[in-house]
Amino acid sequence: ILNVEQSPQSLHVQEGDSTNFTCSFPSSNFYALHWYRWETAKSPEALFVMTLNGDEKKKGRISATLNTKEGYSYLYIKGSQPEDSATYLCASAGGTSYGKLTFGQGTILTVHP
Amino acid sequence: ETGVTQTPRHLVMGMTNKKSLKCEQHLGHNAMYWYKQSAKKPLELMFVYSLEERVENNSVPSRFSPECPNSSHLFLHLHTLQPEDSALYLCASSQAGGDIQYFGAGTRLSVL
Numbered sequence: 017i018l019n020v021e022q023s024p025q026s027l028h029v030q031e032g033d034s035t036n037f038t039c040s041f042p043s044s045n046f047y048a049l050h051w052y053r054w055e056t057a058k059s060p061e062a063l064f065v066m067t068l069n070g071d072e073k074k075k076g077r078i079s080a081t082l083n084t085k086e087g088y089s090y091l092y093i094k095g096s097q098p099e100d101s102a103t104y105l106c107a108s109a110g111g112t113s114y115g116k117l118t119f120g121q122g123t124i125l126t127v128h129p
Numbered sequence: 130e131t132g133v134t135q136t137p138r139h140l141v142m143g144m145t146n147k148k149s150l151k152c153e154q155h156l157g158h159n160a161m162y163w164y165k166q167s168a169k170k171p172l173e174l175m176f177v178y179s180l181e182e183r184v185e186n187n188s189v190p191s192r193f194s195p196e197c198p199n200s201s202h203l204f205l206h207l208h209t210l211q212p213e214d215s216a217l218y219l220c221a222s223s224q225a226g227g228d229i230q231y232f233g234a235g236t237r238l239s240v241l
Contacts, residue, residue, distance in 0.1 A: 020171070050229070059131045060172075060219070062229040105172065115160060115223050115230060116185055119172040 020108050022120035029096050030128050036092045037123040039106035043087035048109040050117060051080055051091055055102045063091075063104075096127040132156040135220050135233035142210065143241055150205040150236045152220030161203040162230065163195060164219040172219065178203060179225045210240045 021040045029035050041049060048067045054060040064073040069084040077094045093100055103124050107117035133154045142148050154161065163175040177185035178197040192214075194206040203220055217237050221230040 052232075057234075059133070059232040059234045061131070062231070065229050107172075115162070115225070115228065116174060116177060117172075117230065118174070121171045 020120040026124040039089045041108035050107040052105040133233040147208040152203040154222040158222040160225040162221040167216040
């Protein structure tokens with residue numbers, strides 16, 4: 017994998033559903049994997065930064081896992097709420113000390129009441 | 130409020146104009162970034178400044194000229210832009226070393 021790829025591109029779920037999306041990234045020269053949440057007309061907001069293979073991080077109903085050997089990360093949202101509707105971006109920092117991030121195209125999540 | 134402020138929020142300019150985008154961070158960070166997001170494309174890194182020194186220029190055309198006079202301020206000077214340069218321009222800051230980046234709300238630029 018040369019680029020950062022996210023799937024699916026968009027997702028519609030009902031309130032209360034749990035959901036997950038995938039980020040694939042180059043596993044060579046890996047430094048860190050970032051997840052951001054971007055609501056319309058607002059700034060992207062950091063959710064997690066993960067560096068170690070097998071890392072799992074949690075923030076409220078949102079959690080993420082990291083597999084650096086195979087180059088993927090999953091983001092999970094438990095019991096989705098309408099306020100979770102946003103674009104979820106992942107970005108890979110590859111072997112640099114100054115945070116050069118390569119972003120995926122994002123997964124657009126819409127949670128219907 | 131992320132602590133990163135961008136002005137203006139919206140800008141319309143002609144191809145012969147010269148304008149500047151401004152970014153200011155109040156977080157004590159020592160790295161600042163310019164990103165571009167065009168329609169249907171991922172966020173694309175343009176420039177990185179670390180300790181006020183430019184450390185990355187991601188093959189950006191010379192009609193975009195960054196300036197970082199101190200660790201709190203970052204500018205993007207624009208001249209003779211093309212319509213395809215119309216996009217959302219985001220600024221971010223972080224502690225040097227690949228830490229979380231804090232983003233501004235962006236400047237929506239339209240080039241006529």
